[in-house]
Amino acid sequence: MNLSPKQRIELHGFNNLTKSLSFNMYDICFTKTKEEREAYLEYIDEQYNADRLTKILKHVSEIIGAHVLNVASQDFVPQGASVTLLVSEGPVEGVPDESFEESPGPLPESVVMQLDKSHITVHTYPEYHPDEGISTFRADIDVSTCGEISPLKALNYLIRSFDTDIMTIDYRVRGFTRDKNGHKLFIDHEISSIQNYIPDDIIELFDMIDVNVYQENIFHTKCKLREFDLNNYLFGYTKEKLHPDEVEEITERLKLEMDEIFYGKNIV
Template identity: 55%
Template sequence: MDHSEKLKLYGFNNLTKALSFNIYDVCYAKTPREQKDYIAYIDQQYNSERLTRILTSLTDMIGARVLSISQQDYDPQGASVTLLIAEDSMVPVQGETQVAHLDKSHVTVHTYPEYHPETCLATFRVDIDVATCGEITPLSTLDYLIGSFDSDIITMDYRVRGFTRDVDGKKLFMDREIRSIQDYISKETLRRYDVVDINVYEANLFHTKMMLKEIDLQNYLFKTDVYELPPTTRLSIMDSLRREMIEIFSGRNVF
């Protein structure tokens, strides 16, 4: 499928495209101290400065121009970044007036590091929202976003609203054919995950969720060497990690 092919439209493309992208990274942190150290590590690793770099790269990839940036780190934890964007060709030059509704395109990211005192697991969640109008298509950035974070579980929603018109005046409620969000993710990435689609084509609503297939336990241990643990402990930790991931992927309490 050629996702780059453009339709000939009458006037501006008035469709609004919204991509909501949630990523979860699960970690085993045994003691309260390890849990707090993990949160501190995440806050440093994914602070607002690095998140801004990720979003500005995303903006370049979709052919948009950053109009303004707002970023904030929070106490005790978490960070947020918001970018106001417009299509590159629509950014005003000297002597021109900007069309007001174009700068309603935006990209936001929020992080939520957390742990529970009664469990040995800590979770880091990052929410990214891309709302665009015009020719901008955020789906092309999915591989980049998945690769920018340690993505154990991913949930994505893509929605197209409004309508535009072709050169003959016919209403268009989609400006390109979309069968599944999976079509915009590389096969190499998809092979690493269990993937489920729930699509409502009549409403131009597409939902995809992904869960990592294979767990390398060392990647989930914080300040602990896997070879220092007895086999029964390793199995217990693996079971706890998989249960947590299944419940997040399912969106309900399973166990």
């Protein structure tokens, strides 16, 4: 199927293709003592509590033009939070010309698109290594839409809403819809890479790897920050207060942690 960016498909009934975006971000920190670890986890819990996460997801619903039907949110003890938005078709004021265009989505200023039977969720997972001084924070976000727009249009805003060292992004189109002649369509837009939905200024910051299964409409992109500044990974002090040997050791630990998360395996 070859579609120009502004070409429309005449469908038989509602477009019931399900488009799912799963976005995982990781923040990594070196916490030398128990007190530092507790302070970092407290900071993360405050920075990404259920109230703030709810605001982020509501902005996502604005971007994709969804109407929020229900919000369920919870802050957990000792840490972590979850928010789920059930959304449906929002106000429709025509269809944007860029519906099928591979380009970064907007920040939350637009309201248009047709959606139904959709949801947006986020779950956070602060955790720490038992004895090596590494603390991590993971946020899992899922945007699942049924309709014409791809949830990838929310990716630009989501990336800018979190401070992240590593991202893994999955996008998949499920099910099928029919054109006016009854012919099945298993995807209604062209996509070559998730990277085409990420702004250039963000792409410049990350090393990226694509793993795509085009025949199954499955797309996967992994991202890791290119530049490493140890001061960005210390909590409450800077590397100038450390002995050079400590700087080297902590740097090696952090880089190993990042590589293991990025490649999805333990590295001996």
